[in-house]
Amino acid sequence: AVPYMGEVGRKVCAEAGVGWLDLSGNAHIIAPGLRVIVEGKPNRFKTAGRPPNLFAPKxxxxxxxxxxxxxxxxxxxxxxxxxxxxxxxxxxxxxxxxxxxxxxxxxxxxxxxxxxxxxxxxxxxxYQFAKHTVHQGHVAARSGDALLRFVSDALAEQKIEHAATGLAAAWALTRFAAFRNATVYLPDDPSPALLQRLGYREDSRGANLWLVVPNDEGVFHGAVEKDGVRCVHPVQVYVDLKDHPERSTEAAERLRTELLTWGRDG
CATH class of the missing domain: 1.10.10.10 (Winged helix-like DNA-binding domain superfamily/Winged helix DNA-binding domain)
Known part of the structure; x- marks a missing residue:
């Protein structure tokens, strides 16, 4: 038994068909004539103070x-x-x-x-996408793909570092799931001149464009270009899709199936 079984450990056990229990009182054991499922018990073994975060931005x-x-x-x-x-x-x-x-x-x-x-x-x-600074607005466009290309071209024209992520990048990389909302990382807050060039109107409710200033520049590491659109690396797209709307869950699954195919144990 482990002190506390996290979500990742539970998923691994489920995929392997292995039962488990932890010292915090949670369990998932199914066998002939036996079914023990206990969920929701908190971690009784958290260390005092702020725990080290292996997945902090840096x-x-x-x-x-x-x-x-x-x-x-x-x-x-x-x-x-x-x-x-x-x-x-x-x-x-x-x-x-x-x-x-x-x-x-x-x-x-x-x-x-x-x-x-x-x-x-x-x-x-x-991972928490909301930890980034997200500017939500609307730009007139006939489709998500047209919007993505318009924004990408405008940013490239002005030599502004950028990279698409989320559903827009998933579409560019795998051609899965038409999308309405395009998400693009920028190194800094967009200037008034850029917003004017895009015809951007701030609108969180009807937004179809998220301009995102990341909490760490590492999001740009490994960026790739696909059909003229610069995208963050597929691993970054995958984690970003966790907190995105529309068909983000399905898009993440397709991305993983096609481009992140290591399998277990390397």
Missing amino acids: SSRIVRWLLIHAGEHLSQRELARATGLDEGFVSRLVARLAKEDYLVRDERGGVRAKDPALLLDAWREA
Whole structure:
């Protein structure tokens, strides 16, 4: 038994057909003549003070990079250079990820995700899109795809760093699910000149465009271009879709099936 079985652990057990119980009083055990399901008991073993967050914005740079390069062993120096983080910070975070059994090391000390699918699940569980600054507004367009291309072209024309995410990026990458709402990351709050160029009108209720200033620049790491549209990496699209409207759940499933195909245990 573990002190407390989190959502990721429950999902892994369910997929493996394994029963479980934890020391906080939760259980899910089904066998011939036996059915024990207890849910909703809080974690009785939380540590005092603020628990370390392996998936805080800066920490997520490491997690994201490991998932982008799943299967490769990377040195801590390579991770630091790629993510722009201090080597000491990277060393401490890698040690914590290894302690939680998310990483494996090779004989030279390089690390890789032990189970990329499990690491992605854990990141997604902790992720909150609402922690970013989201500007919601409306831009006249005949379709979501037309809106995405118009906004992407306008940003590229003005040489503004950007990358689509959410349903718009899922569509660009997999062609799954027509969408109304386009979501685009920007490094800073949009200027009045940009909003005027887009014909943007602030409108949270009728919004079809979210301009998002991320809480960490790491969201741009691994960005890819697809048919002229710059998108964040599929792993970032996947976690972002967690808190999006419309057919976001189905879009995330398609994205994972087509582009995030590591499987369990690497």
